[in-house]
Structure formats: C-alpha cells, structure tokens
C-alpha cells in the first residue's frame with residue numbers, strides 16, 4: 557500500500573468534522589492539488605476523550621462515502637507502542653511507530669558491533685547529492701549513532717513485526733517517529749537511522765524526525781526559519797540518497813508532526829519540496845477542534861456560552877491539562893485573559909482571540925494554546941458539547957474546511 561506524494565494528517569478530537577475536513581481535499585483536487593487525507597488520533601487523545609480507534613475508522617469511511625471520495629485515504633494509529641497498539645490493529649491502515657522514548661537506550665553489544673561492521677565502509681567523506689557540503693563520517697560517529705539509535709530502530713522493528721502478525725504487509729503504511737524527543741537528529745544521524753530501518757526490514761514510507769525550533773501545538777513555529785530550511789533540505793537530500801543506497805521504499809518522505817499553523821516555515825517547506833520534487837506528510841492534529849470552538853462561538857449565544865465555559869474550566873484545570881503536552885506548548889500564564897474579561901466578550905471578540913491570524917491585534921497565542929489542550933473539558937461536557945456540534949454543523953464546517961484548505965493546503969502544496 558503506497559502513500560501518495562502529498563498527504564495530510566487530520567486529527568478530529570470529537571469525530572464530527574470528517575466531511576468538513578475531506579471537503580478541503582476535494583476543493584484542492586478541483587484545483588489540481590492531490591492530497592491524501594490521513595485521519596489520525598493517538599492513544600493519548602482516545603484516552604482523554606473516551607473514544608476507540610474504531611470510531612476514527614467509522615468517521616473516515618462515512619466521510620468518504622458522503623463525499624464519494626475516490627482517492628486513497630488512511631486511518632493512522634498515531635504514536636503507538638507495543639503496549640497501546642492492540643485496539644488499533646484491525647481498523648488502521650497507517651501506523652506511526654513512536655520510538656522516541658527508546659532513543660538512548662542501549663542495544664545489545666553484539667548488535668552494535670554488527671551495525672558497526674555493516675557501516676564501516678562509510679568512514680571518510682560522504683557525498684550526498686543536493687547537500688552543499690559532504691559529511692565527514694568517523695568510526696566514532698558510527699559507534700555513537702549505533703549506541704544512541706539502534707535500540708530505538710529495533711523497537712520499531714518489534715512493533716512492525718507485531719503488526720505483521722495481524723495483517724498482511726501490503727495492507728498498511730508504516731511511519732517511524734522520533735519527534736517527541738529533546739534534540740534534533742543531524743543529517744548524518746538520519747542517514748544511519750534510515751540504514752538501520754532498512755536492515756531491520758521496516759518498509760517505512762514516512763519518518764518523523766525532531767527538527768530544531770519549537771513546534772508548539774496550534775501556533776506558529778518558534779525558531780529560525782532559515783535554519784529550519786537548511787535542516788529540512790538536508791533531511792530530504794539524505795532520504796533521497798538513502799532510498800537508493802539502502803533499498804527503502806521509493807515513497808519514503810518526511811513527516812512533519814505538530815505541522816499545523818507553522819505559517820512562517822511553509823514557504824521553506826514548499827521551496828524544498830519543489831527543488832527535490834519530494835513529497836511530505838503534514839500532520840495538523842488538533843487545529844480542527846479550535847475551528848469547532850470558533851464556529852460555536854460565532855453560531856449563537858449558547859455556543860458562545862459553552863465556548864466561554866470551556867475556557868473558564870480550562871483555566872481552572874491549567875496544570876492537569878497542560879501536563880501531557882509540556883514539551884509541545886509554551887503558555888505564558890500572565891498573558892491569559894481572566895475569566896471575567898472573557899465573560900464580557902462578544903462572539904467576534906472570542907473568535908478573534910482564538911483564530912490564528914497573526915496580523916490581528918486581538919489574536920492571543922496563549923489563549924489559543926490553552927484551549928488547544930482544553931478539549932478534555934469539552935469531552936467531559938459530553939452530550940452538551942456534542943449536541944451543539946450537531947446542531948451547528950453547517951456553521952462550523954466551513955471554518956474547518958477553510959482552515960485546512962486556505963491556511964494549510966494552499967501554502968504548503970499549492971501550485972502557482
């Protein structure tokens with residue numbers, strides 16, 4: 557099963573926006589831009605909301621049927637480990653094997669030794685087409701990379717083979733993810749990680765590295781876009797070379813996690829994709845839920861009341877909500893509006909603070925990030941929240957579609 561060149565991870569916390577999300581892909585297709593939808597939801601999200609992986613499959617199938625979508629589409633078991641994968645096996649055809657936690661754990665000494673022997677031929681200078689300067693690879697580099705990453709790749713192999721025990725190899729897409737870790741992988745590390753993936757027999761079609769800078773949830777990139785571009789370019793060059801050198805799938809591409817709303821690096825991503833004629837998987841995660849809130853706040857008085865309640869309770873449960881997302885949010889508590897201030901806002905004020913429009917003076921990224929992790933509050937509201945989503949589906953849907961299409965698909969994948 558091949559993942560198309562351009563694909564997009566579309567998370568949907570409450571499972572009600574599948575059609576509105578797919579509508580964005582349909583609009584893109586009409587413009588000549590083919591983007592495959594990948595509905596993703598992690599074990600973390602399922603446990604916070606109380607949903608099951610099968611719910612995502614049902615949502616995806618229903619959206620595809622409703623819009624008569626004929627292109628490929630996927631359901632992603634997002635960030636799974638051996639401990640959490642079982643419920644995802646039957647209903648997923650995309651698996652994001654998360655081995656970030658295994659980085660730095662030692663592989664058996666004999667395996668490190670074997671890895672070293674397999675790769676000593678690379679000692680010296682390594683020319684990679686598309687990279688400005690060749691790498692220098694020393695024996696110490698290979699040893700160090702094996703010590704740091706080999707166990708993690710072996711862990712990915714264990715998860716991959718576990719999936720194979722349950723479904724045929726050609727019926728799913730495999731991603732190896734190493735993004736939720738502290739330090740970015742260098743291009744040389746990437747090269748040898750990819751070799752280890754090939755040795756392990758994992759037909760990875762996407763790899764999610766950690767890039768430098770901050771990829772906070774729902775807000776723009778924090779870091780130096782020029783440095784990001786250099787890294788992104790190097791990674792893509794390394795991938796192209798590794799595909800040829802190690803016999804990895806020719807569909808292998810980068811996966812950018814927490815990729816939604818990173819407006820300041822989209823021009824760089826687009827440039828590099830064109831220079832290399834490369835693809836990318838862009839994961840947008842929880843941004844759809846924020847569009848739901850905007851749509852609700854603008855829909856009517858009750859929608860606005862519920863949106864304000866969610867904020868008030870999110871503020872009251874700040875620590876609990878933020879803890880699972882500590883590495884991917886940066887909220888300055890002093891910049892959060894008080895409950896009293898927000899209770900005086902009208903619909904447009906609430907929407908303006910939340911909407912990701914960096915040019916709007918009322919946009920508040922701290923407010924937005926807190927609400928991003930505040931979906932647990934809406935989940936606890938249960939039917940009160942879900943019934944509003946259903947009642948205002950027509951008001952909310954266009955926000956969801958427009959956000960994916962205009963703010964994400966066009967700047968990253970657009971043709972002009």
Ligand SMILES: [Zn+2]
Pocket residue numbers: 635733735736813814
């Ligand atoms: Zn991720």
